[in-house]
Amino acid sequence: MPGTNKRPHYDLEFTLRRVFGKREFRPVQREVIAATLHGEDVFLQAATSFGKSLCYQLPAVVDFGITIVISPLLALMNNQVASMRKANVRVETINSTTTAGNKKRINDDLQCGHPLTRLLYVTPEYCQLDSFRRLLRVVHSQRELARIAVDEAHCVSEWGHDFRPSFQQLSWFKAEFPDVPIICLTATATARVRDDITTTLGLDASKLKMFRMSTSRPNLHYEVRFKSDEKDHYNDFVRWLKHIHEKRAAPERASQLASQNQRPDNWPGIIYTLFRKDCESLAARLRSDGIGAKPYHAGLPHTERADALAGWVANKEGYDVIVATTAFGMGIDKENVRFVVHWQIPKSFEGFYQEAGRAGRDGKASSCILYYSREDRDRALTMLARDQQRQPKSGAVSAQQAQLRHRLSSMQALVNYCEGTTKCRHKMIANYFADDGETPCGMACDWCRDARALVRKKEAGLASEEWVSTQRDLGRYNMDEYE
Numbered sequence: 312m313p314g315t316n317k318r319p320h321y322d323l324e325f326t327l328r329r330v331f332g333k334r335e336f337r338p339v340q341r342e343v344i345a346a347t348l349h350g351e352d353v354f355l356q357a358a359t360s361f362g363k364s365l366c367y368q369l370p371a372v373v374d375f376g377i378t379i380v381i382s383p384l385l386a387l388m389n390n391q392v393a394s395m396r397k398a399n400v401r402v403e404t405i406n407s408t409t410t411a412g413n414k415k416r417i418n419d420d421l422q423c424g425h426p427l428t429r430l431l432y433v434t435p436e437y438c439q440l441d442s443f444r445r446l447l448r449v450v451h452s453q454r455e456l457a458r459i460a461v462d463e464a465h466c467v468s469e470w471g472h473d474f475r476p477s478f479q480q481l482s483w484f485k486a487e488f489p490d491v492p493i494i495c496l497t498a499t500a501t502a503r504v505r506d507d508i509t510t511t512l513g514l515d516a517s518k519l520k521m522f523r524m525s526t527s528r529p530n531l532h533y534e535v536r537f538k539s540d541e542k543d544h545y546n547d548f549v550r551w552l553k554h555i556h557e558k559r560a561a562p563e564r565a566s567q568l569a570s571q572n573q574r575p576d577n578w579p580g581i582i583y584t585l586f587r588k589d590c591e592s593l594a595a596r597l598r599s600d601g602i603g604a605k606p607y608h609a610g611l612p613h614t615e616r617a618d619a620l621a622g623w624v625a626n627k628e629g630y631d632v633i634v635a636t637t638a639f640g641m642g643i644d645k646e647n648v649r650f651v652v653h654w655q656i657p658k659s660f661e662g663f664y665q666e667a668g669r670a671g672r673d674g675k676a677s678s679c680i681l682y683y684s685r686e687d688r689d690r691a692l693t694m695l696a697r698d699q700q701r702q703p704k705s706g707a708v709s710a711q712q713a714q715l716r717h718r719l720s721s722m723q724a725l726v727n728y729c730e731g732t733t734k735c736r737h738k739m740i741a742n743y744f745a746d747d748g749e750t751p752c753g754m755a756c757d758w759c760r761d762a763r764a765l766v767r768k769k770e771a772g773l774a775s776e777e778w779v780s781t782q783r784d785l786g787r788y789n790m791d792e793y794e
């Protein structure tokens with residue numbers, strides 16, 4: 312029996328409309344919510360922008376007790392807390408930016424055993440603190456610990472693309488509170504990652520309610536653009552973006568936009584680069600070309616990052632494009648992101664899907680462009696091979712070796728995606744995640760739009776394999792680190 316006081320009746324539709332301002336549930340949201348309210352352990356894997364957060368936020372509002380949400384990123388926590396506060400939900404977060412006063416207030420609320428807080432967002436590291444664990448025991452003893460939500464649950468697995476060792480310590484929850492339901496949420500998990508998460512968190516696979524939804528994002532237009540070290544692809548990108556701005560600035564369109572309080576040059580997007588230095592130089596270069604761009608990476612002061620994020624979310628002039636490392640990714644929920652560009656091949660297939668998934672969360676058509684070169688591919692593969700060589704060969708570290716092998720196969724799958732000219736890109740993504748459902752595309756990928764043109768562009772745009780292999784042998788693609 313779950314360790315909470317249960318409300319006998321929930322009017323889920325009423326709460327959805329009244330608190331969350333949504334007209335109806337998306338397919339399966341209701342079933343997931345019902346399962347967790349029923350006290351089941353739940354695993355939800357669903358496409359980016361599916362609406363996974365609602366599946367623990369709504370139960371937290373209708374149920375007794377407090378929901379602890381474990382989240383890997385500060386930006387993600389603050390983003391969610393802000394939107395829940397707008398809906399007048401009592402939500403708190405404890406992280407490195409929480410003031411001592413606020414922390415005391417939240418702790419006092421927990422200490423009383425009957426917290427007023429409905430949702431508390433914390434990091435996995437915070438969950439390891441004895442002081443926090445003591446407070447959770449107090450809450451649990453009063454049957455007020457409603458559930459644990461593990462957001463971005465792929466971070467639990469060594470085979471996940473964003474593995475965080477501290478996520479593995481979340482096994483403490485099931486060991487300590489076997490009666491408190493856990494809900495795991497992720498957009499990106501292979502079968503192996505799912506199994507690993509289940510075992511690590513101590514969930515009983517035979518009782519776990521598993522919801523696996525389609526990975527499909529039909530409104531995203533996937534495209535690979537080919538490049539080589541010989542040619543700067545900056546101009547290609549700027550031409551593309553300026554063309555969009557010009558179309559929006561045409562008199563009729565501009566007055567239509569003005570009536571909606573929109574600027575022609577507010578075509579919000581994210582450019583992902585692998586290197587911090589590129590973030591800053593690329594953002595500066597774009598600004599010098601009249602494009603409102605801001606850098607975002609973990610090395611920037613917190614205030615600068617917060618300013619970039621807030622300006623971009625508010626569609627402020629000068630903040631139209633964020634040039635970011637992967638520090639800006641998981642869970643960012645801005646509805647009108649019209650494009651996501653990968654400046655180089657990302658580090659993993661899952662990372663690519665997750666980052667591209669920031670686009671088009673309002674359901675409108677949006678572009679996901681990946682600039683691919685064989686030189687970048689070989690740089691990435693060289694780094695992976697080097698990491699593999701550095702691994703000690705003893706049995707104790709075989710898990711790390713297996714993890715590296717997974718990274719390599721994920722990268723290889725992404726290379727196949729980039730080099731592929733025989734299949735719909737939506738289909739390739741579904742195949743990677745072993746999702747055999749429908750993948751409607753229409754013309755929403757470069758292959759379906761014009762397969763022959765794709766082959767021509769590939770032949771013209773990429774350096775030949777012979778050339779790249781000579782350069783590789785000369786050690787030209789040896790790099791030390793990404794950032």
Ligand SMILES: Nc1ncnc2c1ncn2[C@@H]1O[C@H](COP(=O)(O)OP(=O)(O)OP(=O)(O)O)[C@@H](O)[C@H]1O
Pocket residue numbers: 333334335336337340357358359360361362363364365497498641642643644646668669672
């Ligand atoms: N039933 C619904 N009706 C309308 N909008 C919804 C519904 N459920 C969720 N949304 C909206 O969908 C958007 C995406 O939700 P959310 O941020 O939870 O996505 P997610 O599944 O966690 O995606 P990701 O894995 O990409 O972070 C949010 O703006 C949310 O308000």
